[in-house]
Amino acid sequence: MPRLLHFASGCSEGLTPLTAFDNALREAGIDNLNLLKVSSIVPKGARFGPRPDLPVGTLVPTVYTHVVSNLPGEVISAVIAAGVGADGGVLMEYHHKGPADDAQRVAQAMVEEGFARRGWKLEGVHFASSEHKVDRLGSAVAAVLLLDSEEVTP
Amino acid sequence: MPRLLHFASGCSEGLTPLTAFDNALREAGIDNLNLLKVSSIVPKGARFGPRPDLPVGTLVPTVYTHVVSNLPGEVISAVIAAGVGADGGVLMEYHHKGPADDAQRVAQAMVEEGFARRGWKLEGVHFASSEHKVDRLGSAVAAVLLLDSEEVTP
Amino acid sequence: MPRLLHFASGCSEGLTPLTAFDNALREAGIDNLNLLKVSSIVPKGARFGPRPDLPVGTLVPTVYTHVVSNLPGEVISAVIAAGVGADGGVLMEYHHKGPADDAQRVAQAMVEEGFARRGWKLEGVHFASSEHKVDRLGSAVAAVLLLDSEEVTP
Numbered sequence: 001m002p003r004l005l006h007f008a009s010g011c012s013e014g015l016t017p018l019t020a021f022d023n024a025l026r027e028a029g030i031d032n033l034n035l036l037k038v039s040s041i042v043p044k045g046a047r048f049g050p051r052p053d054l055p056v057g058t059l060v061p062t063v064y065t066h067v068v069s070n071l072p073g074e075v076i077s078a079v080i081a082a083g084v085g086a087d088g089g090v091l092m093e094y095h096h097k098g099p100a101d102d103a104q105r106v107a108q109a110m111v112e113e114g115f116a117r118r119g120w121k122l123e124g125v126h127f128a129s130s131e132h133k134v135d136r137l138g139s140a141v142a143a144v145l146l147l148d149s150e151e152v153t154p
Numbered sequence: 155m156p157r158l159l160h161f162a163s164g165c166s167e168g169l170t171p172l173t174a175f176d177n178a179l180r181e182a183g184i185d186n187l188n189l190l191k192v193s194s195i196v197p198k199g200a201r202f203g204p205r206p207d208l209p210v211g212t213l214v215p216t217v218y219t220h221v222v223s224n225l226p227g228e229v230i231s232a233v234i235a236a237g238v239g240a241d242g243g244v245l246m247e248y249h250h251k252g253p254a255d256d257a258q259r260v261a262q263a264m265v266e267e268g269f270a271r272r273g274w275k276l277e278g279v280h281f282a283s284s285e286h287k288v289d290r291l292g293s294a295v296a297a298v299l300l301l302d303s304e305e306v307t308p
Numbered sequence: 309m310p311r312l313l314h315f316a317s318g319c320s321e322g323l324t325p326l327t328a329f330d331n332a333l334r335e336a337g338i339d340n341l342n343l344l345k346v347s348s349i350v351p352k353g354a355r356f357g358p359r360p361d362l363p364v365g366t367l368v369p370t371v372y373t374h375v376v377s378n379l380p381g382e383v384i385s386a387v388i389a390a391g392v393g394a395d396g397g398v399l400m401e402y403h404h405k406g407p408a409d410d411a412q413r414v415a416q417a418m419v420e421e422g423f424a425r426r427g428w429k430l431e432g433v434h435f436a437s438s439e440h441k442v443d444r445l446g447s448a449v450a451a452v453l454l455l456d457s458e459e460v461t462p
Binding site: 155156190191192193194195196197198200215241242244246247248260263264267268271272300 | 322323324326327330331334339340341342343344345363364365366367
């Protein structure tokens with residue numbers, strides 16, 4: 001049961017789609033972890049915090065989304081919206097070829113629908129958000145790491 | 155090593171593809187978990203059982219598949235077939251834009267091929283199966299959760 | 309934290325895309341495991357070794373990639389390149405409809421970019437690599453399993 005959420009986002013250029021993604025993860029500070037993709041619930045009582053210092057290769061359940069483009073000048077963005085309330089919360093991801101504020105609006109609307117459907121009261125929305133204007137081949141990534149509190153060295 | 159398998163399926167409408175999927179997970183009773191997508195083996199000796207009461211945000215390895223459509227009137231379906239025998243079993247997933255009984259036939263044939271290839275004797279096939287007729291934007295989901303027996307409170 | 313890496317690769321025909329993939333996993337010796345897809349870091353100090361004897365259905369974090377084709381005579385390949393150094397390493401995956409040696413060159417170049425970006429010194433590159441000439445419907449898979457050392461029975 002994860003108890004600590006860390007938000008991360010970054011963008012970068014690269015020589016290939018995969019290395020552009022890897023470089024964007026590096027800008028986000030999470031390139032040296034093994035990400036396990038999960039869908040997308042905030043545990044009840046979880047708190048938000050800074051990135052703990054994890055050894056290279058640590059397995060970390062992570063909600064993430066990314067976008068890649070090789071169209072020079074194109075704006076790309078990736079967003080995770082985290083809605084939180086007393087009962088828990090939901091994480092909704094959206095990426096597109098367009099600005100981050102539009103992506104945030106889409107993701108926030110999805111959070112609101114998720115809360116309404118569950119009959120939960122929405123107390124706040126937090127974003128991991130990244131926007132990039134492509135030079136040659138670029139990527140934007142947004143992520144929320146689901147960590148155990150014990151992994152944090154105070 | 156998971157020891158308990160729980161079958162779940164559901165379908166729903168939503169305002170976006172992601173929230174339609176989230177709503178279908180809710181109908182399946184598994185919307186408040188963090189699903190880790192896995193491929194797709196039934197451990198030897200695993201048993202099937204009802205959904206245990208898991209806290210919001212629990213990480214659960216899950217075999218799942220889903221389909222989304224925004225064509226009003228279209229029938230969509232998602233199926234997991236679980237073939238079981240003395241040596242273990244295989245889980246095969248299939249989704250399409252068509253009825254669930256057709257999807258079940260495809261998934262069952264894949265289970266039979268998987269058993270034949272392994273030289274295992276197939277003793278039975280179970281399905282998680284969902285079918286939905288789209289109103290505006292709908293999703294159907296089928297899932298098999300791979301749980302520890304200890305997670306079940308008797 | 310995984311400490312042992314096992315390389316696996318295989319290819320096969322099948323009656324459907326999913327069973328061709330399953331059969332290719334069987335040729336790779338990893339068809340009876342539940343693979344959790346991860347991205348893609350070699351822990352510092354990890355070593356490489358043979359496949360331990362794991363029970364049917366064991367959950368194993370795995371970096372994998374695969375390709376499917378139903379064009380008779382087409383050559384398909386799937387490759388994971390593992391770059392290693394004193395600080396850790398990176399795993400880069402590539403699959404395409406073409407020969408494995410081309411895929412290895414692409415994957416190696418991505419490893420080199422990943423090391424350069426991190427400021428790490430590359431000491432060696434290892435490959436999991438698979439190539440297949442399609443008969444009717446074929447799949448090629450490459451995988452690196454991330455295991456605990458304790459899972460190995462000496």
